[in-house]
Amino acid sequence: MKPYKITLLALIVFFHLGCEKRLDEEVFSELSPSTLFTTETGLSTLLKASYTNAHRSGAVETWGPLHIESMTSGETWGAGGSIENLWIALMDFTWDSNHSQLFSIWQTHFSSIRDANIVLDNLDNENLSDGFRQVTEAEARFLRGWNYAALYNWFGRLPLYTSSTDDPLQPRATDEETRAFIEQELEAAAANLPDQATEFGRASRGTALAVLTKYYLNTRQWQKAANAAQDVIELGQYALLTNYSDVFAFDNEGNQELIWAHPKDGATIAAAGNALNALTFPPDFPVPFPSNSVFAARTYLFDDFVNSFEASDTRTSQIITEWTSTSTGELVQGLGNDQSFPNKFPFEPTSVGPWAGNDVPVIRYADILLSRAEALNELNGPSQEAIDLINQVRNRAGATPLDLADYNQTTLREAILQEREWEFYFEQKAREDQIRHGVFIERAQARGKNAQEFRRLFPIPQVELDANSLLEQNPGY
Structure with a gap:
């Protein structure tokens, strides 16, 4: 047991044995239950909570979408570490409704929708300025539109929650209703956002x-x-x-090129950081800064893709095709072995271990x-x-x-x-992109995968089906 843990334990025992009654805590926060939903400060805090989830601010929530998109499309492949089995399911088209990354994404987007709904439900308040109400409503409706658009892209039609008082047991809306709601929210947001x-x-x-x-x-x-x-x-x-x-x-x-990005901050809160590099490079990769570290998992690009660029194309600057192992001192050839690395997120000088602050462009x-x-x-x-x-x-x-x-x-x-x-x-x-162009399943089959048409959508997470008896699973799962 570490010394600080012993000290903490001793303090806990002291206070339990030395006090005859529990001390009441005096709360100094300005955001008491009576002000959280009725003041601009309180509602701004709730709006930021909705943004936090919309930005996929969590470990799995940051890397899950990227790997799910890139590995199912054949853009990348991965191996190593405790995450490998999850990746194999994506690469081999064998994922099911218990895939933990799908659940994480479902949960974080609906958490953002929940918080946006709470904000919208409490804007009719004379304590709030007209300007605050207008911009806050537009942002909250943008968040609902963004979250539902992202979920629709993955899961198809969805249960539509438009108020914090809605019964959580909701069936999935029709495809037409889902699409109309997404369009309505984003158009309203575009009309009123600054x-x-x-x-x-x-x-x-x-x-x-x-x-x-x-x-x-x-x-x-x-x-x-x-x-x-x-x-x-x-x-x-x-x-x-x-x-x-x-x-x-x-x-x-x-x-100036980034229109919508997810901010990350690995220096203060690990869960809010970007760990994509830690899941891309191997343990013996020569990381450039002492504070950098990586996991055992690696993410690779295929040779056919790397070789498809023109020689003059500067976009290859974000691909690493060879590197020197810190274990052996030998040059490792990634190109020629389907093991080039995507390097879209340069290592951060002040990262905290695997957690970095590289923002994710959307x-x-x-x-x-x-x-x-x-x-x-x-x-x-x-x-x-x-x-x-x-x-x-x-x-x-x-x-x-x-x-x-x-x-x-x-x-x-x-x-x-x-x-x-x-x-x-x-x-x-x-x-x-492949789904829109009608080649997603076709290309997977050409790679030797048993890809069937129903896998253009992901399954509703089993946990959600168990919690909501009105939800209906996507066909095929």
Whole structure:
């Protein structure tokens, strides 16, 4: 037993034996039960709690979505550590309703929805200023829209909770009802949010429009996707950075390309940190800073993908193809063995062990440009505008520009999907992109997986089915 534990135990025994009655604690917090729901300070605290869950601020909640997206799509593969069995289920298309990472994601998003509903239920209060009510309502509705859009992407139709007083035993709404609610919330948020977010990680008008763009794109509402993307572009607030690597640099967080990102803080609270590097690199990898450490698990890119880039493409700067082992001193060749590492999150100098403060990009300006190009192509086939949008992204990367004369609608669709793979690898995009393009199951089968159509959606977690008898499982599970 460590000395401090002995001291703590002695103090506990002393107070239990030396006091005849329990001491009443005097609470100094301004957020008493009577003020939590009735003051701007209290409701702001609840709103931040909703943001915390929306940002997937937890260990599994940070890395789970990324690995679930990348490993089911064949973008990455992983091995090692206690997490390996969870990864095997994802890679082999054998996941079921007891997969713990699926439950974590379901739980954290619905926790955010719960907190947003509490905020909305308590805004009709004369103690609150009109300005506070308007912006807070818009942010809370954005959070509901974002959370439901994320859950819909994974699980399909959902139980719709619109008030904190709703009966927790709710059936799943229809697909039409779920989609209408997501659209309603995000449109309302975009109409009332400020042009500038009050702080990094909170929503602005551009954030809501960007989430709407991706929601419309993934539901194949091409005209609405094109329009929402154009609205983001016309705000004039976002731009591609000159250098691709600068987008992810630790000392450049909150840059002009990031529209919606999940802030992380590993220096103060481990559970709020980003441990993706700890699940990417092996124990004998030469970490650059003394405070860095990693787990036993590793995440790899396949050779075919690494070799698919043009030699001039600077996006390969975020891929490590060889490294020197700290155990043997020998050079380890990742490329040639399907063991190159994605390096989208540079090691943080002040990380606390495996926990780092690298923010996780969710929607970048490059995504908006390519989303509009895709929507325009689906509406009317190739156009110079679509080609120019794609070339903005390619030019930044030093890749050869596309020429309109070389494409028809089908080949440009394929080129856009390929461009998205190069631009957004290891950014939680591959699965949804493949599903939208109708190749998710087909590609898995080509990799030798027993992938069936029903696995385009994940199962409702068994824990939730047990707790809510009105929930209905997705077909096939």
